[in-house]
Amino acid sequence: MIPAPFEYARAGSVEEAISLLGSDADAKILAGGHSLLPAMRLRVARPSMLVDIGRIADLSYVREDGDRLAIGALTRHHDVANAEALQQLCPIVAHAAGQIGDPQVRHMGTIGGSVAHGDPAGDLPAVLLALDAEFVAQGPNGTRTVAATDFFTSLFETALAPDEVLTEIRIPKANAGWSFMKFQRRAQDWAVVGVSAVRANGGVHVGLTNMGLTPLRAAGVEEASRRRRGPRVRRGTRRRGDRAPGRCVRVRRVPPSAGEGARSASARGGLGIALLAQDPIRYSRDWWIEFAVAIAISIAIATAVSLIVGRYVRRYRRRTKETGDDVEGRRRRRLTTVVGLAGGIVVVIAWLMVGLTILRGFNVSLGPLVVSAGIAGVALGFGAQTLVRDTISGLFIVLERQYDIGDVVDLESDGGVVSGTVEALSLRITSVRQFDGTLSFVPNGAVHVVRNKTRGWGRAIVDVRVAVAEDAGRVRVVLEELLEQLSSEEPFESALRKNPEVLGVVQVTDAAQVIRVAAETEPSRRWEIERELRERITARIAERGIRVPPVPMPQRGSEPDA
Numbered sequence: 190m191i192p193a194p195f196e197y198a199r200a201g202s203v204e205e206a207i208s209l210l211g212s213d214a215d216a217k218i219l220a221g222g223h224s225l226l227p228a229m230r231l232r233v234a235r236p237s238m239l240v241d242i243g244r245i246a247d248l249s250y251v252r253e254d255g256d257r258l259a260i261g262a263l264t265r266h267h268d269v270a271n272a273e274a275l276q277q278l279c280p281i282v283a284h285a286a287g288q289i290g291d292p293q294v295r296h297m298g299t300i301g302g303s304v305a306h307g308d309p310a311g312d313l314p315a316v317l318l319a320l321d322a323e324f325v326a327q328g329p330n331g332t333r334t335v336a337a338t339d340f341f342t343s344l345f346e347t348a349l350a351p352d353e354v355l356t357e358i359r360i361p362k363a364n365a366g367w368s369f370m371k372f373q374r375r376a377q378d379w380a381v382v383g384v385s386a387v388r389a390n391g392g393v394h395v396g397l398t399n400m401g402l403t404p405l406r407a408a409g410v411e412e413a414s415r416r417r418r419g420p421r422v423r424r425g426t427r428r429r430g431d432r433a434p435g436r437c438v439r440v441r442r443v444p445p446s447a448g449e450g451a452r453s454a455s456a457r458g459g460l461g462i463a464l465l466a467q468d469p470i471r472y473s474r475d476w477w478i479e480f481a482v483a484i485a486i487s488i489a490i491a492t493a494v495s496l497i498v499g500r501y502v503r504r505y506r507r508r509t510k511e512t513g514d515d516v517e518g519r520r521r522r523r524l525t526t527v528v529g530l531a532g533g534i535v536v537v538i539a540w541l542m543v544g545l546t547i548l549r550g551f552n553v554s555l556g557p558l559v560v561s562a563g564i565a566g567v568a569l570g571f572g573a574q575t576l577v578r579d580t581i582s583g584l585f586i587v588l589e590r591q592y593d594i595g596d597v598v599d600l601e602s603d604g605g606v607v608s609g610t611v612e613a614l615s616l617r618i619t620s621v622r623q624f625d626g627t628l629s630f631v632p633n634g635a636v637h638v639v640r641n642k643t644r645g646w647g648r649a650i651v652d653v654r655v656a657v658a659e660d661a662g663r664v665r666v667v668l669e670e671l672l673e674q675l676s677s678e679e680p681f682e683s684a685l686r687k688n689p690e691v692l693g694v695v696q697v698t699d700a701a702q703v704i705r706v707a708a709e710t711e712p713s714r715r716w717e718i719e720r721e722l723r724e725r726i727t728a729r730i731a732e733r734g735i736r737v738p739p740v741p742m743p744q745r746g747s748e749p750d751a
Contacts, residue, residue, distance in 0.1 A: 191230070193232055199244065200241065203245060206245070209238070211329060213238045217240070221297045242263065248262050248301070253274060254359065256362060260358045262354075262356050265300075266294070266295040266299070269283060270295065282313070282317075288371070289312050301358065304317065305355050307346055308345060312369075314404040315385045317396075319396030321337060323337065324336075324358055325355070326356065338406070344402040344403070363389055365388045367386060368384070384397060384398070392411055392415040487546040495540075498535050501532070527587075529613075530587060530615070533615070579635075581634075583615060586619075592614075592619075593611065598610075599638075600640075601638035608624070609623035609629070617632065619631045619636070644712060646711065647714070648707055649710050650719070652696075657738070661694055665704065668729075673688070684711050685710055687709040689708035690706070691704065692705040700738040700741070
C-alpha cells in the first residue's frame, strides 16, 4: 500500500528536531524507519510530518559513564552488538542486539527507535527493563530522565511527550550472569515470547517479551530469588519437586546451540510463560480474592438482568395477546417485535460489562483495544461482508417497519420466494413459518423484495364459475342480494372495511364464464372472508338452480412408445 501524504524535514540537531516536532502535533520522529515506515504503508500510522534525525552524529556512541554505560539513541543495532564495552561490561545487551532481524535491519535500525516504538514484541525493551535502564529525553523544557519501569505505558505507547526526543540510554554494568532466550516461528522473525534474565543485587531481574501490552517484569520470580536460594538445575537433571512454587533456579548463560531446533525453541517459549504464571506479587492471593468478588458480582448482576429481561419479555408478550389492538392489528405485533429486540440488546450490554470488568482486573488498557478493534473491523469487514450486510439490513427492516412478528409476508430472497408468518425477527435473520409448518430462516441481507399481506388492508377475491348459457345479469343480481345480506352478519360485519361488490365477468371459456366478487377487509382477515364467501356463494347458486360447469381435468399426454 501507499502511505498517506506527509511532509518530510531533516533535522541537523536535537534542538531543531524538537522545534519541528513542536510545530506540528502529528509529527513523528524518523530514525532507522524499520518500525514506522511499514506501519505507514499499512496506514496504521498517518503522521503529517516526518522529522528525520538519522544523521545527527552526536547521538551515536557507546561509552562508560562511571558505574554505568551510556548508549546514544541513534546507535545502530550492529554497532551495539559489536561494541567492545558492552560485550565486556553488559554482554546481554550486545547479544540481544545481535539477534534482531537480519543484517540489513541491524545496520539501519537504532536502539532508540526500537525503544521509543514501544512494541512489546521487540527484543531490547525487555532486556533494558530487566537491567533497570534509564532513558534520557530532551524537550522544549530541558532534559529529564525516565526509569524503564515508568517508560513503557501501553501498547505502542511510551512516556515520551509528542515534542520530546529520546537522546540516550543508560544501563548498569552487569556481567555476573545473564541469559537471553526467545521463541520465534521463523528465523529473523518477531519473538512469540522471550525471556531476559540478569543476576544483580543478590537476585535475578527477569524481563518478559511479548507477553502483555508492554514489556513485563516477572516480579514473582525476582522476589523468590531474593528470599531463597534453591539448588542449581542443569539440563537433564530436573528432579521431582523442582517445579514447586518459590524454588529458585540460578540463572546462567547457556548459549543456544545450532542443532537445538524447534523443540528447544518451544521449551524456551514455555519458560517465559511459566515465569509469568509464577508472578505471585502482581497476582497474589488477595488480588485473586478481590478479582473473584468483582467478577462474581458482575456475573450475578448480568445473570439477574438476563432472567428479569427474559421474564419481562415473555410476560409482556402474553399481556399483549390478552389486551386490545388497533384497527389494523399492528400495534400488538409491533410492540412484540420491539420488546424482544430491546431485551436482547440489554442482555448483550450486561454481559459486555462482565467482559470489561475482567479486562480491568488484568489492568488491560481499553484505548489500544479500541484502536485494534478498528483495525480488526476493517479486516473483518472483508471476511464477513455477508454478516455485516445481514445486520445492517435487519436494522433498516426494524426502523422502517417493513414487517413485524405475526405478519404474513412473501420474501423474495436469493433462494426463491418464502411465504408464511413471521415468527421471529432479529438483526441478522427472519424466521418464517410456512403454511405447511416448515420453518424457514432467511438472512436479512438476502431479502430483495418484501410483500406484506397484513399491512393496511386486504382484499378477498372470489371467482364464481357458472355455465356459459346462464344469464350473467341474473347471476349478478343473485350475488348482490347475497352480499347485501352478508354485510350485516358475522364474521363479515367486523372484518369488512367496505361492502363487497360484484366486479362482473372477468373470463369466458367454451363451457363457463367467471364472475369475480371482491371485498376489502382488515389486513389479517382476508383469507377467512374468502373461505366464508366461497361457502355462502356455492350454497346460494345451488339454491337458485344456477348451473355450474364441471371443472375441466388436465388431459393426459400420449403414452410413450415401448
